[in-house]
Amino acid sequence: MSRQTDEVARRRTFAIISHPDAGKTTLTEKLLLFGGAIQAAGAVKARGEQRRARSDWMKVERERGISVTSAVMTYDYAGKTFNLLDTPGHEDFSEDTYRTLTAVDSAVMVIDGAKGIESQTRKLFEVCRLRDMPITTFVNKMDRESRDPFEIIDEIEQNLAIDVTPASWPIGMGRHFLGVYDLIHDQLILMERTSRDGMPLEGEPCDGLDDPKLDEMLPEDAVITLREQVEMARGLCPPFDREAYLEGTLTPIYFGSAINTFGVRELLDGLVVAAPPPRPAPAAARPVAPEETKVSAFVFKIQANMDPKHRDRIAFVRLCSGHFKRGMKLKHSRSGKMLNVHNALLFLAQDREVAEEAWPGDIVGIPNYGNLRIGDALTEGEDIRFTGIPSFAPELLQTVRPKDPLKAKHLGKALQQLAEEGAASVVKPMIGADWIVGVVGALQFEVLADRIRTEYDLDVLFESTTLYTARWVSAPTDAELKGFVDSNRSSLGEDHDGDPVFLARNAWHLNKAEEDYPGIGFAKTKEHVEGGRDS
Numbered sequence: 071m072s073r074q075t076d077e078v079a080r081r082r083t084f085a086i087i088s089h090p091d092a093g094k095t096t097l098t099e100k101l102l103l104f105g106g107a108i109q110a111a112g113a114v115k116a117r118g119e120q121r122r123a124r125s126d127w128m129k130v131e132r133e134r135g136i137s138v139t140s141a142v143m144t145y146d147y148a149g150k151t152f153n154l155l156d157t158p159g160h161e162d163f164s165e166d167t168y169r170t171l172t173a174v175d176s177a178v179m180v181i182d183g184a185k186g187i188e189s190q191t192r193k194l195f196e197v198c199r200l201r202d203m204p205i206t207t208f209v210n211k212m213d214r215e216s217r218d219p220f221e222i223i224d225e226i227e228q229n230l231a232i233d234v235t236p237a238s239w240p241i242g243m244g245r246h247f248l249g250v251y252d253l254i255h256d257q258l259i260l261m262e263r264t265s266r267d268g269m270p271l272e273g274e275p276c277d278g279l280d281d282p283k284l285d286e287m288l289p290e291d292a293v294i295t296l297r298e299q300v301e302m303a304r305g306l307c308p309p310f311d312r313e314a315y316l317e318g319t320l321t322p323i324y325f326g327s328a329i330n331t332f333g334v335r336e337l338l339d340g341l342v343v344a345a346p347p348p349r350p351a352p353a354a355a356r357p358v359a360p361e362e363t364k365v366s367a368f369v370f371k372i373q374a375n376m377d378p379k380h381r382d383r384i385a386f387v388r389l390c391s392g393h394f395k396r397g398m399k400l401k402h403s404r405s406g407k408m409l410n411v412h413n414a415l416l417f418l419a420q421d422r423e424v425a426e427e428a429w430p431g432d433i434v435g436i437p438n439y440g441n442l443r444i445g446d447a448l449t450e451g452e453d454i455r456f457t458g459i460p461s462f463a464p465e466l467l468q469t470v471r472p473k474d475p476l477k478a479k480h481l482g483k484a485l486q487q488l489a490e491e492g493a494a495s496v497v498k499p500m501i502g503a504d505w506i507v508g509v510v511g512a513l514q515f516e517v518l519a520d521r522i523r524t525e526y527d528l529d530v531l532f533e534s535t536t537l538y539t540a541r542w543v544s545a546p547t548d549a550e551l552k553g554f555v556d557s558n559r560s561s562l563g564e565d566h567d568g569d570p571v572f573l574a575r576n577a578w579h580l581n582k583a584e585e586d587y588p589g590i591g592f593a594k595t596k597e598h599v600e601g602g603r604d605s
């Protein structure tokens with residue numbers, strides 16, 4: 071096996087999707103604990119203030135106690151290299167989450183055992199489904215009063231239209247939660263309640279569910295229920311089928327309690343065996359296979375101000391093929407320029423280090439290279455256009471202006487950068503002085519105002535508009551586009567790439583324009599592509 075095949079086979083690049091509060095942060099910490107990426111649970115268990123100081127860089131996050139930034143955590147476990155991409159949980163930042171999901175090969179869906187499928191779980195699940203992504207389910211908080219496991223399985227099947235197969239089965243719940251029976255390795259794993267920071271007990275291998283050991287180790291009623299329920303579950307659920315899992319039509323389900331580090335090892339072991347190594351990356355001409363020897367990569371996220379001590383911007387890049395080495399010259403497809411990548415960063419649990427090398431599936435951060443935008447490709451020469459990296463219809467529009475009118479130009483620059491980063495859509499109306507900013511969630515306006523204040527030293531005012539929606543305009547020919555633009559200047563603006571955007575005052579206004587100009591396209595979103603003109 072070549073080194074590359076070997077390294078590719080070792081990679082597991084995944085994200086955790088969940089509704090806020092289901093336990094994603096806790097599970098992440100425990101996964102890192104198993105990965106040896108952190109020393110003792112206590113070191114990361116610090117909650118509240120301390121935890122925020124460590125992981126949430128932005129001031130807004132500290133004030134609001136939500137995690138806006140997302141990061142990458144790399145750790146090794148059982149001979150595999152895991153790249154765990156953190157996704158912000160708050161609804162208002164789902165745009166970022168969606169883009170992060172374009173950079174992973176599988177996902178772990180965390181569900182609160184008492185709450186089942188929640189709105190955000192469903193949304194994120196749908197994004198994974200669009201990409202036929204394999205999903206592993208972890209039902210968390212089994213140490214609390216939870217729903218019946220059959221009810222949870224049924225809810226997933228009904229709500230998400232995916233087959234479910236139990237990988238472990240819970241024994242009791244809430245105060246009576248004793249542990250799980252591992253259906254893959256046939257072992258009984260009991261939960262120790264006394265120490266939350268310690269490693270869980272080793273499982274007790276069993277000779278199937280009829281093993282008399284179970285009668286010795288568990289109370290009588292618990293064994294009876296376990297045997298009955300597993301028999302029923304085996305009758306009702308399909309057996310594990312890796313192909314179906316890889317196609318995203320079947321999810322193995324684990325039960326556990328992240329806070330008690332319980333069920334986490336089984337989940338990780340499951341990912342080691344079943345989760346896919348890097349998959350081919352969709353691109354315009356052909357999918358790019360991870361085994362290809364030339365380096366190719368795409369930017370899926372740009373983040374500013376990760377470290378308040380340094381005013382840096384980092385482009386997060388997913389490697390799709392080849393063997394990246396420090397100092398390599400890569401072609402930036404959009405500009406055609408060569409880029410000497412000598413300071414790419416790898417992200418360990420709590421640290422960053424300079425990447426000497428990286429393989430397909432790895433995520434590196436390229437700092438302070440202002441021209442990189444979401445969707446951009448970096449290659450060893452070939453012009454590749456990666457596809458499927460979404461941009462979202464800005465559903466909320468506000469005007470923004472500087473408190474000091476003399477700073478308008480300064481604001482323009484800040485908005486341009488924020489738009490390039492993907493933090494918001496920015497439109498400069500063809501007529502009028504104010505900028506229009508479009509976002510997906512209302513909280514983003516506050517985040518933007520705060521960032522413009524801290525990063526660009528500018529106080530700004532956001533004000534509501536009477537605008538209904540923004541649409542990217544396209545036409546089959548330049549002449550048709552010009553004709554449309556010339557007759558509709560008062561309803562048009564340009565985005566940060568200089569592409570025309572139609573600003574509709576209300577639904578009727580949009581409908582009328584669509585009727586009057588049947589040849590013109592009015593796109594809700596603009597896929598991030600080189601030049602930004604292909605939408």
Ligand code: G4P
Binds near residue numbers: 089093118211214
């Ligand atoms: P999130 O990232 O998905 O938003 O969830 P997070 O891990 O922050 O967990 C949300 C809350 O649920 C936290 O409690 C956390 O301690 C708790 N939790 C996580 N896993 C489990 C579990 O297995 N069992 C139980 N009983 N609780 C769990 P909190 O009170 O909001 O925060 P904190 O005071 O514990 O920091």
